[in-house]
Amino acid sequence: MVPSREGPRPCVDDSSQGALDHSVCPGVGIDYPRLYEVHYGRHPDNWLTGIVQKVRTGHAADPTIRLAGASGGVLTRVLQYLLETGRIDGAVVAKQGIPSPMEASAVIATTPQEVLDCAGSVYIQVPMIPALARFEPGKRYAFVGTPEQTAVLRELQRRGDARARQVAFVLGPYTGTALSPRALEYYLRSNKVAKEDPVTSVQWRAGKWPGYLEIQTKSGVILRSPKVYYNFLIPFFVTDTSLLSRDFCNEFADLAVGDAWSPKFENAGEGGVSVVVTRTPEMETVIAEMCNKGLLALEEADPAKAGDMHGHMLDFKKRGGYLRGRMRRFFGRPAPDYGYRPARIAFPRRAVELIISSVFFLCRSAPARWIVCRIPERILGPFFNWMRLRWKALSRPTKRKGLAQYDVIITSR
Ligand SMILES: Cc1cc2nc3c(=O)[nH]c(=O)nc-3n(C[C@H](O)[C@H](O)[C@H](O)COP(=O)(O)OP(=O)(O)OC[C@H]3O[C@@H](n4cnc5c(N)ncnc54)[C@H](O)[C@@H]3O)c2cc1C
Structure with missing residues (x-):
């Protein structure tokens, strides 16, 4: 994918990818399905979550790393450990603020401190694959990417790309929705920040879990918005990739990590907690080793219960993503083909998708964006959060129904 003002676009005619x-x-x-066969040697038993060695919940033992991380700092601590134990020479990670405060880029971190400096989530999509062109021959790397990026990396490895094969470990966040880079511009306008007052820093998950968006400007303006409030940007600025992807749990990452959204952890108020999924024996060895050394505070969890924390987003991707792709094709627009489709989707779920897609269609239009940046966030944030919770409760029975029996039909051959 290549960056554009509206977020990542398919990389046709993309010279920035070098020889990739x-x-x-x-x-x-x-x-x-084919990538599953080549990479794991089989299809997953559960197409919602992918192939799983173990599921755990918890966080990095070091409180500084836990606080710096988007949820529990697990991805950061594991990358540091891979460097410390000489398993890798560098890690491809994302960093907000490069080349300018409003932008984000892939960087190659070669020390634990550099990895820590890149902790936290960046909610605009960052092109990570081009960083492979900066690999030094003979060195081994870890790669952090969103689900579509880790799948691309595995596909490049399958095709024998020499640089992709230098990646020894693939790590990735669960990924629900990423935003178009324009979301930040609109957010500033809605908060009446003058165009002449440049932004000096952006943090997407500042402070204590679940954190807040914090933006600072040269004149000293500091904007802070709790995560649940700035989620109002999602319907207006969600990327096409987020709407069409079918992979929430980062199915081709050796280690996939998400927020442990459950009242048990959210109400404890102790700090960030992650859901941590190992998918390969090699990564399972690393995580077990780190737990034994007291570097990670993790507890094994029942995969079904852990999956329940993200039922809404699993449905959004696995059934919604498929239906949205079909709708796009119906209107003559291109949509990705992932080689499989849900075996069954009941009529009520299809009807719910019509509502969801209409909302996205309307909200992403220029007039809706014009209106939204004129409504103060102190009104829109709480209102959107209230609407989101109402909608979640209302659509929950339909969105969850049949999800546990999610089955697929392979369409690629
Ligand atoms: C766009 C996006 C959407 C997400 N949506 C959800 C969701 O719906 N539900 C959920 O449970 N979790 C979601 N997550 C995951 C969550 O925000 C945390 O990233 C995850 O829990 C890992 O936390 P951590 O503390 O272990 O990571 P950290 O220790 O903070 O490490 C995160 C690592 O990921 C890298 N990184 C950050 N952003 C990106 C990016 N955009 N592209 C590539 N690498 C990146 C960082 O450089 C860092 O190395 C999302 C993450 C992203 C980036």
Whole structure:
């Protein structure tokens, strides 16, 4: 994918990818069933969560790393450990603020401190694959990417790309929705920040979990918005990739990590807690080793219960993503082909998708964006949060129904 003002676009004609094979692109589609066969040697038993060695919940033992992380700082601590134990020479990570405070880029961290400096989530999508072009021959790397990026990386490895094969460990966040870079511009306008007052820093998950968006400007303006409030940006600025992807749990990452959204952890008020999924024996060894050394405070969890924390987003991707792709094709627009489709989707779920897609269609239009940046966030944030919770409660029975029996039909051959 390549960046654009509206977020990542399919990388057709993309010279920024150097010699990388730009026919491998999530905008076009990745054959998930075939990739599963090649990479894991089999299809997953559960197509919602992918192949799983173990599921755990917890956080980095070091409180500084836990606080710096988006949820429990687990991705950061594992990357540091891979460097400390000489398993890798560098890690491809994302950093907000490069090349300018409003932008984010991939960087290659080679020390634990550099990894820590890149902790936290960046909610605009960052092109990570081009960083492979900066690999030094003979060195081994870890790669952090969103689900579509890790799938592209695995596809490049499958095709024998020499640089992709230098990646020894793939790590990634669960990824629900990423925003168009324009979201920040609109957010500033809605908070009446003058165009002449440049932004000096952006943090997406500042402070204590679940954190807040914090933006500072040269004149000293500091904007702070709790995560649940700035979620109002999602319907207006969500990327096409987020709407069409079918992978929430980062199915091709050796280690996939998400927020542990459950009242048990959210109400404890102790700090960030992550859901941590190992998918390969090699990564399971690393995590077990780190737990034994007291570097990670993790507890094994029942995969079904852990999956329940993210039922809404799993449905959004696995059934919603498929239906939205079909709708796009119906209107003559391209949509990615992932080589499989849900075996059954009941009529009520299809009807709910019509509502969801209409909302996205309307909200992402220019007039809706114009209006939204004129409503103060102190009104829109709480209102959107209230609407979101109401909608979640209302659509929950339909969105959850049949999800536990989610089955697929392979369409790629
Ligand atoms: C766009 C996006 C959407 C997400 N949506 C959800 C969701 O709906 N539900 C959920 O449970 N979790 C979601 N997450 C995951 C969550 O925000 C945390 O990233 C995850 O829990 C890992 O936390 P951590 O503390 O272990 O990570 P940290 O220790 O903070 O490490 C995060 C690592 O990921 C890298 N990184 C950050 N942003 C990006 C990016 N955009 N692209 C590539 N690498 C990146 C950082 O450089 C860092 O190395 C999302 C993450 C992103 C980036």
